[in-house]
Amino acid sequence: MKAFVSYSHRDTWALERLKAHTSTLRRDGLIETWSDLEIPPGGEIDEHVADALAQCDLFIPLISADFLNSFYCYEIELARAIDRYDRGEIQIVPVVVEPCDWKGPLRRFKALPKDGKPITEFTNQNTAFLDVSAGLRTICEAGLARPLPMATPKGDAPKQDPSSSQRKYRLKKTFDAIDRSDFVSEGFDVVRSYFEHAIAEINDVEGLKGRFRAMSDRAFTCTVTNAHHQRGTANITVHSGSANRMLGDIYWSFNPDASDNTANGSFNVGNDDYELFWTDRDFSRGGGREDAEHLTAREAAERLWNRFVEQAGISYAGDDQD
Structure with a gap:
């Protein structure tokens, strides 16, 4: 299956981890992923995106606050993907990267990881990507199919992990x-x-x-x-x-x-x-x-x-x- 991965550039780390964890799917000939990183220097962005969206069988949005805030991701890529989905041409599988309010048009679709739990809330994020990879394998092996009922995301409250701008000092200590x-x-x-x-x-x-x-x-x-x-x-x-x-x-x-x-x-x-x-x-x-x-x-x-x-x-x- 040809998969179009839509993401905010602030979430490039998630794209790279997804590509790493789906490497066996690519080797098995089950999936071929495309993202805007495939656009060559000097290439016309809109043209390449439109072509890739028109040819894909699977649309994978990496959902985060930055994705929802991106006009291009949300208003152009996602809107075109939903239009193709409504015509029965593709499948949409959201991957929830971080806690955010994604209860808009995406709530129609069952998300990965399981129960829409954000990847950043996993103790070991590799376990989350392993679950995503397993879910995509099931979809690819079954071929093009309509999505399962939507999953309600859990734990949407963002984690509080503020970074301090104060200067850090280290003090010598003795330990008993x-x-x-x-x-x-x-x-x-x-x-x-x-x-x-x-x-x-x-x-x-x-x-x-x-x-x-x-x-x-x-x-x-x-x-x-x-x-x-x-x-x-x-x-x-x-x-x-x-x-x-x-x-x-x-x-x-x-x-x-x-x-x-x-x-x-x-x-x-x-x-x-x-x-x-x-x-x-x-x-x-x-x-x-x-x-x-x-x-x-x-x-x-x-x-x-x-x-x-x-x-x-x-x-x-x-x-x-x-």
């Missing part, structure tokens, strides 16, 4: 045993919360299942299955280092319900003159070589999650994660 202990506890809580939410999100992706179970206040275990992969099962158990300090401050084993005396790797607390941070130690590499990279708890959680789901044949296209 209590500081480090609190840092470990808070870091484990971040990792546990990340996995719990990511498991819930992955359950919404067709063909994937996940289970999270708390073993104690300081340990949890997870399983993910991938019906599309022959060896599509991944397990992990994560412990806080309070159980066994010799293995690390937060350590994990790629086994279900693993005991607290075994590990495949760990995150350990480090510090410089200014802050505490996390370092990554993979026991499978060089006998437990520790990376020099300084990680936040969320970065550590995402890195571990990606390693975990890779065992089930799940990867996030275009990621720089190791």
Whole structure:
């Protein structure tokens, strides 16, 4: 299917992630995506857009406040696409990028990700794009079809994440045993919360299942299955280092319900003159070589999650994660 992707240039990042996550669809010959990035230098924009809209089978608007605010995206590209849809010529599948009031003409169409949940509200945005890719695969494999009933978007309130324009200062500090202990506890809580939410999100992706179970206040275990992969099962158990300090401050084993005396790797607390941070130690590499990279708890959680789901044949296209 030929797909026309309509987007605000402020959302170019979303276009690039969509292209990365639909790469297998293109290799399988199921989809051919077009956006204005395909217009050559010196090309007449209106002419190229009109031609691409006239030839497409699928119209994919990347919905955000900037898309809705764009005259060209909303009044020209979307209007022409709806006109073709009303004539039964194309299918329209909105992809909701961020919370916004899109309850205008687009409310007629079922959106991706599932239930119209904005991509920016996912704990791991790759999971959102994976859901989008799975939905587009279903559409492309089925061929041109009328859309399903519209989905009502959830959580339209925008996130408040104001950036400060004030000058930032760093102060040298010393860190005692209590500081480090609190840092470990808070870091484990971040990792546990990340996995719990990511498991819930992955359950919404067709063909994937996940289970999270708390073993104690300081340990949890997870399983993910991938019906599309022959060896599509991944397990992990994560412990806080309070159980066994010799293995690390937060350590994990790629086994279900693993005991607290075994590990495949760990995150350990480090510090410089200014802050505490996390370092990554993979026991499978060089006998437990520790990376020099300084990680936040969320970065550590995402890195571990990606390693975990890779065992089930799940990867996030275009990621720089190791």
